[in-house]
């Protein structure tokens with residue numbers, strides 16, 4: 001078999017066989033297939049797509065390209081969650097302890113920020129001392145003992161995705177439905193949980209910009225999950241504006257803790273409740289949606305979910321004092337509040353541009369090896385549809401360098417539109433695919 005023939009086949013719009021997909025994944029992981037040939041193939045897939053059978057074969061081959069976690073030693077129904085990537089997306093930080101506090105083990109391997117989207121692991125690392133890497137045995141032991149662990153993906157889990165994703169990121173081939181589906185689902189299958197909740201982000205700040213493509217992606221991922229015997233659901237959620245008010249690693253930890261204390265932004269809370277209800281429906285322990293929702297709200301409002309978060313922070317070596325005193329998380333040198341020059345209504349807060357502004361402060365990566373500043377970011381005061389008075393605060397910038405702050409402010413100006421038209425608030429949950 002020759003890689004060039006496979007590239008030509010896909011370039012011409014033909015479907016690849018299981019053998020050809022095996023050849024590609026094995027060859028690329030081993031280093032026999034060079035980046036330039038893999039890049040050409042990824043671009044051909046980007047334009048020509050893949051049918052369901054090819055996507056399933058690619059997912060399976062990637063999932064088993066490294067070690068597959070065996071969680072069978074942990075009693076109970078194990079839950080995992082994945083977001084396709086957003087701006088201000090701190091959902092896992094609330095969702096995981098919430099579900100674990102109800103007695104369902106959450107064994108979660110998360111990613112770092114890449115491109116303009118944030119990553120849970122970077123956010124957690126802004127908690128002083130918090131350890132995000134551990135051996136598989138330690139990870140399983142912690143989930144057994146306290147019902148939750150959130151760690152970075154180990155090197156030997158889905159090495160094919162690590163290599164292919166890094167190449168997609170620099171070849172303009174991230175936003176391809178079969179490539180996203182196989183990337184996400186290979187990791188979920190290798191991570192070994194029984195129940196999988198997918199949060200498919202749609203909008204300006206997401207990889208998928210339109211609802212029809214998001215539905216197609218969700219249906220494919222749900223289909224793949226079911227094919228592997230998983231209980232799975234996908235929630236499509238709006239990512240035209242950032243989720244919640246905080247964007248930036250340590251600031252998002254604060255917002256997540258506020259939500260675990262029963263407060264937090266309305267959109268974040270609504271999304272978490274929806275994801276929670278869908279999880280409980282898959283598990284099947286509650287009579288109906290109302291009962292499931294009541295249970296979730298009770299765990300958020302009574303502090304039970306917060307207690308689970310506290311246990312996790314302690315178990316992973318983090319400083320639990322930050323839960324009661326946020327000051328170590330709000331320690332950027334400069335905090336600059338910006339006020340509205342006019343009164344009116346907020347018509348747009350472009351999540352992608354907000355992300356670029358926060359990246360200009362130093363909170364994100366352009367390349368995998370870039371170091372990021374965990375203490376910088378922004379806190380918004382308004383959402384789309386809100387009324388704003390002249391001289392009311394719109395945003396606070398948390399910065400460590402004046403030059404970066406200037407650049408971030410310039411970009412942010414383009415992100416927000418204030419006008420005379422009263423706009424309806426943006427719905428957060430757009431669809432559910434099961």
Ligand code: URA
Pocket residue numbers: 083084085165174179180181183184207
């Ligand atoms: N998240 C992933 O894990 N993979 C993708 O391809 C896109 C988002």
